Amino acid sequence: GDFEQNSTNDVNNAIINVKTRKDMHFVSWMPTGFKVGINSSRPRVFPDDEMAEVTRSCVMLSNSTAVQQPWERLVEKFKRMFRKRAFVHWYVGQGMEEGEFDLALGNIQDLIQEYESLARDDDASGDDSY
Secondary structure (H helix, E strand, O other): OOOOOOOHHHHHHHHHHHHHOOOOOOOOOOOOOOOOOOOOOOOOOOOOOOOOOOOOOOOOOOOOHHHHHHHHHHHHHHHHHHHOOOOHHHHHHOOOOOHHHHHHHHHHHHHHHHHHHHHHHHHHOOOOOO
């Protein structure tokens, strides 16, 4: 729903609603899971920017094992593009070395493995916190 301007109570009530739903799982090692800030200022639009002028905006930062799947999709897309050497010349032309692509890919794959490990640990502990 829509919140009244600067109504932290509305936001906190919405978070409680989400946390008490039985179809959403939250890990036990992050008890709060949400950080909220409300700003009544309109987002700034710069000249020649592609962003549309809006009266309000919302940002959510989240750290969840659910981000593992988008990272996996990103890795697959990266591999397909890199096999075709798509856009590599642009980066090399700016001074990046091709070995840095492999390093970046390895870093993302390590991140995915860490999230997999956390998800397995959470499943093994039988944690059903919502």
